[in-house]
Every structure is written in C-alpha cells, then in structure tokens.
Amino acid sequence: MFSKREYEYVMEIAKEGSFSKAAQKLYISQPALSGAIKKIEKELYGISLFDRNVNPVALTPAGQYYLEKTRKIYELSNEMEQHFAELAGIRSGVINIGSSGYFCAYFLPEVIRGYCRLNPKCRINVTETDISGMDAGLRTGQFDITMDVEALDPEMFESVTLGYEYMIMAVPASFAVNEKLKEFQISRESILERSFLDEAVRAVDLSKVSKEPFLMLKKNQDSYKRSMDICAHAGFEPKVIMYFDQLQTAYNVARSGQSGIIFFRDALLKYTEKTEKLCYYKIGDPLAKRAILLSMKRYPGVGATVDDFIKYILLAKK
Template identity: 35%
Template sequence: MFKGMEYVYEVNKERSFSKAAQNLYISQPSLSATIKKIEERVGFPLFDRSTNPIQLTPCGQEYVKCIEKILDIQNGFENFLSNMNELRTGNIAIGGSNLFASYILPPIITDFREKFPLVSIHMVEANTALLEQQLFSGALDLVIDNYEFNENIYSRHKYCNENLLLAVPKKFEVNSKTINYQLTAHDIINNKHLDSSTPSVPLELFKDEPFLFLRSGNDTRKRAEKICQHHNFSPNVILKLDQLVTSYNLTCYGMGISFLSDTLIRYTKPDPNVIYYKLNEDSICRNVYFYTKKGKYFTRAMEEFLKMAIPKVNEDIT
C-alpha cells in the first residue's frame, strides 16, 4: 500500500509533478506513471489534478498523514541507531529565522560538522510560525528563536539575552531633536546601551514618522506594539515584513524606523546611515532559546549540538 510513498510525499511537498521529478532525479512521465499505479492500488485518486497548483484529495490527505507517521517511526529508529553507533551515522534538523540562520547557526554547525562528519545536518530558514509548525510536526529537531513557545509543548534551552533598540534612518529630520540620545553601532557592540548612565530616548518624538513592523506572530512585532501603546501613540506602519534583517536593510536605505535587536546589530555590518536609540521599557529585554519538542526522542546528535552551542546547556537538558 505504501510502496513508493516517497514519490507521493515529494509531489505533495512541491505541489508540482515537474519539480518533484527534478528533486527525485526521474522523468516527469515516469513519476506520473508511478503515482497512477499507487492510486490504483489505493483505489482512489490522491491528487486533484484540476487545480493549479495540484492539491491533495481527502484520500490523499489521509495517505500523507500515514506517510508522516511512517517517516516519524523510521526517523525514530534511525536516531536510536545513531546513538548506538556513537554518532557514526544519524541526522539532525535545525531551524531559525534569517538572522539566526545567517549569523548564529553557521559557526556552530561548522564546529559540529568537524567533530561529527558523518551526521547529516539539515537547516531550515523560515519565519517563527513556520518554524514552530515544523518543530511540532517533527520535521525539525531544534529551533532557535526569541519568541516564547508554549512551555507545555516545548522544552527550552537558553542561548542568550538580547535587547530591542530603535533604529532610525540618519536622513530623518527628527534626529536633529535627539542628538543627546544617539548611539552608533560601535556603541551597541560595546554595550553602551546597557549602561545605566546612557539616557533612553522619548519614543513619542517619533510618533509622526514612518515605521517598519514585522508581521503578526513575531515577538518583535508584539513588543513593538506594546512599547508604542505605552507611549500613547499608534505608529504609522508603512510596511510589514517577515524578517528582522529585511527591516534593518530597509532602514539602512532610509525607508522607515525599525525595532531591532542588539544581536542583529552585533552581527551585521555597521551602516553609517542608521542612528540607534536606547529604549526604557521592560519589554525590550528578552531571551533567545533553542527549543525541542517534549516527548520527542532526544537523540545524542541533538544533545551534542546543544552542548556545543551552549556549553552549560547540558544542565538544562531533561
């Protein structure tokens, strides 16, 4: 019944026979014929070919759910073998937003790869909502994020603290009124914004300026709204984005004001066209965690990766 299930799974993932065929290194006619044979064995069509892109039929949806259960069992056994073989085989799937995937994860993954060269590593870069969805489904083993996932479902392992700051295009006229509050990227790197003697800017001075916000479901978006509400104004949001790095780049080009983390400022190339400001709010402070799903088999590859990412994390692993 499930012979050839990988073909069905790939077509569903890509929503396209041609793309799936490329990924599977077979011809499209061959793939179509294989799917047709599987549908004949099942007795019902699995795909609705009248739509573009193609969609699963109700029967197809149940078939894919069964595939995912089979893959989960298969992955669980492979992970068990990986422990038995002292990481001479195995795999680990890690996810993060653009910021973490671009700057935080690469050196950790490189070190892990050098120590365990035979462990296959898969990295996913996506927004928080998709990362949590994939962590819940089992597609990802670990996710690094600054959003607080449900503690009843996920275990968390603290990576670092970070603080939000205001990033304003240098060309904005409002900066002429805030000279005493201005910070550079160099100041942030040297933790001047964490010094109690550094003044916080009155945010209401920027209430008439254009803002760049992240989309709903993002921790930075939630905190930014709360901060503006505390200062009794509704920001003029001209654009909503998926990634903090994108917001930063648009601020560098002078498009609008962003709420950015000091983590981003530390890791990205300083831009002379941006001025930073310290904010005086409880909600500017947050933690960055590695998340794992509770109840999921905690492989040795996951344990070793976390130990390498956070030397003290082994105290938190339960």
C-alpha cells in the same frame, strides 16, 4: 517497499503540493521524481499516492496512509542507526529544524557547519517558517526542534533559552529629530560589544519621535507587536509608512536615509556594513529584551543526536 529516499520524495511533494517545486528542493529533475513516484505506486499494486488532477497536488487516502506508516518506519530506522552509531562513538541521523528567516540566514548556517564538521554522518535540514508553522511542524514530527523569539505552548513543548537579544532604535541620520536626541545616541561599537546595556547609558526618550514615520515588520510578527507596545508605553501610536516580511530588508530601507525609523535586533549589526546614514538609540522599555528560544516536544522528547546538537548550540552561544 520502503526506502528513506522514497519516503522523503513523497513527503516533499505532499509538503510543496507540486512535483516541480519538490524536485527543486530535492535537487533532482522533475522527470526523475515523477519516475520514482510511479515506481513506488507500481510496487503498491498500482494504487496512486497523489491526485494529480488538482492544484496543488494532494495525497490520496492511500497516499496519506503510506506517508503515515512510512514515517514510523523512517523514525524507527533512524533510531536504530543512531543507536548503533552511538555504540561506535559516532553521531549520525537527520535533524530537522524550523526557524524564522533571520536565524535561518544568520545564526544557524555557522552552527550547522561547525556541528557537521565534527559529525559528518549527521544531516541537518532547515526550513524557514513562521511561528504557526513551527508549532504545527513540532506537533506533526516535521521538526525536531525550532528556534525563534516567540514562546510555544509550555504544556506541549519544552523550551531552552539560548540567550537574549535587544531591540535598538535606528533613525535615518538625515532626520532633523536627531538634533533633539543627540544626548541619547549610542555607537555601533557599543551595540556590538553590548556595553550599551550598562545602566549608565541612558535610554532614548521615545516621545520625541512620536511624529516621525516608522518602518515595521508585518503584523503577524513578534517584532511588530513589541514595537507597537513599546510606542504605546511611550504615549503614542507610530505612523507606519511601510511593512516588511524580513528585518534585513527593513533595515536596508532605513539605511537609505530617506524613509523611516526602525526598531531592530542588536545582533543584526554583526552582519551589516558600517554606515553613517543611521543614528542608534537604546530603548529602555522592558519589552526591548527578548529571549531566543530553542523548542521541542515534551513527549516523547528528542533522540540522542538532537540532544547532542542542542548541547553544541548552547556551547556555541557562550
């Protein structure tokens, strides 16, 4: 009456609210997924797990009960598997991570590939979400850990600092204001090497760009809040002409050379081509520095495999 695969099928449909979307995420056909759910329902004396007459598809009370109980069985099964794998000196099990689009796209793939090469029996699932989704996912057990720059409730969650990132200002090279800022310009190399953090490197006078157009991430994001506060500390409110979901998109638009100024995270330059269409500047405001946090529930805590993965990430960041 229980298998890990069937549990994952029910959980994915409940999460997506759609058989077709869940099938895509699970890499199976929709008819195969529908057939698997009908098989489960047949074994449960014909009781429906989903209300298929509503959009999005929703769990019935029986479906909610099934998912709640099978989640406990699933977790216990993973715990037993991990226990005996550890006795044998093998790391195994499933690690579920929630993170923002930037870390999902750039940082996590390389780390996950490296860890899975060492631990081929371990499977790692990554879900892109915002900070509210990370909070909810940790609370419900959907995620074992999350990675982001926004802090979660310290009473409920424990956070480990992986390192720090720094916001840089990029101005399209075509903007005349660069002439006024020439003495503050820093090179791409100094950002990649982080030599721009030396106290001898001067921070830009942000008041000189108070009349220029800006590009920002959307208002629910930490980068937006910090950028607005940094400008406020410099004595002006930026004229925002466009808002974006993703930092990479905003950076590429700025790089087009005709749009606006952007504040971006310094590590992004590792993943972008060198360009002459942007001029870079150090930001002196303390808000330009922010911690990269790995968060998890305080109680009951993470299992041995997740703990081992966290240690691996910490070593990878050094």
